[in-house]
Amino acid sequence: MGDISLSKAVRSNLLSLQSTASMMAKTQERLATGNKVNSALDNPTNFFTAQGLNSRAGDLNQLMDSMANGIQTLEAADNGLTSITKTLESMQSTLRQARQDKSFQTASYTVGAGLTSAQNISFSGGAIGDTPVDIALGTAAVGATAATYDGGSVDFSAADPDLSGLENETISVNGAVVYTFTDQAAGQKADLLAALDAATGGTTTADATGVHISVADGTNFSIQASDAAVTTATGIAATVATTTDGVAAVAAAAKSVDTLVSEINNNADLKGKVRASNDNGKLRIENQSTQDLDVDGVSSSGAIDGVSTGATSIDGNSVRADLANQFNELRDQLDKLADDASFNGINLLRGDNLKLTFNETGTSTIDIQTKEGASINAANLGVLNIEDKDLDSDTNIDTLLGNLKTALNDVRSQSSTFGSNLSIVQNRQDFTKNMINTLQTGAANLTLADMNEEAANLLALQTRQSLSSSSLSLASQADQSVLQLIR
Known part of the structure; x- marks a missing residue:
């Protein structure tokens, strides 16, 4: 088929019309998709940059689901700890009631x-x-016991012991002077023993170990020498010596x-x-x-x-016995509450580990678990079953109250830790939401079309297309004048 020859004017108008149609098609595509960059052919740099930003936003968006589940898991654990705290406080009230009961x-x-x-x-x-x-x-x-006094280890057995040099020195019984020494040593021994017999109402003897006094009626007495020299000579102490072994018959x-x-x-x-x-x-x-x-x-x-x-x-005491049963029933609830505080198969109160990832590369994570991975249960909290007899003693009840106080402190400490973990996850969730929005906004800035501009462009192109069609028609009419000459 031979080539068709078009006049210059027709060809020019045709090219203009084709160009306008192409631009209209692109403008219509932008209006339909809302994007000014729909493929790498439109703008390679913007297209691939936006694709990277959207891909990262998509990765972060997937992590949002695990964060949301993590928050719910922490809230489930907190629900359990709150109920356990109330149960422990009820157990305290039970023990305090037992402590106050005196029936x-x-x-x-x-x-x-x-x-x-x-x-x-x-x-x-x-x-x-x-x-x-x-x-x-x-x-x-009880039979009577004689009070006795032993004057020490002084040799008082001689017939006339050396009692010289004790002039005006005295010996007292029950605080009263009963014998005063003279300057004559000879014969004083017998006088001294007789004076002691009379003062004590007992029997006084003397031997190689000193003076000995025995009171048979069970009364006690005190005896004292006035000077250390008297003690040296007789064995009777210079300090008050009181007998304590005299007991009357009962x-x-x-x-x-x-x-x-x-x-x-x-x-x-x-x-x-x-x-x-x-x-x-x-x-x-x-x-x-x-x-x-x-x-x-x-x-x-x-x-x-x-x-x-x-x-x-x-x-x-039946009241305290009943309270012991109430205590044990409340204790049983501690383990049941801990067992039921799970979410999506994870129970932090049973020592499960919750690991959350915060970024798309996996370099930012958090591990959430109880202290040392121990379960929160009655045994680990030191709260044991009690018997009725454990509430017999107020002292024992005070010990049990002390154990409950320690358990409450442990639970509150764990609640505080989980609360801190929850705050971290929630803050990270908010941060991730904002990051996703930033990434998607950045990608949109590179690819989204200005709909007002594109609509105006389409209207202009439609006008241009109409004018081009009219111009093409006019050019064709000019070519038809040659036909008139042939006729």
């Missing part, structure tokens, strides 16, 4: 006459245990109620376990335990006879 059971017994030291009132069970603690109901007879007798009260309350094996008091002449016994207290030596009628066994007992 211990009591019984009053009549103290019989003629009770002896061989008869006992005996306590077992309760907070005491299986080994009975006996309190004698009477006192044993007959056996039944103990009074007040005496029994004092002995029971001061007995180391009963202190804090049993308390006694005088109930209008009766012996009142308080069982300071949650367990039943067995009292032997008491008849079924409530009279203390020192021989009956298995006849009476005093109930334990």
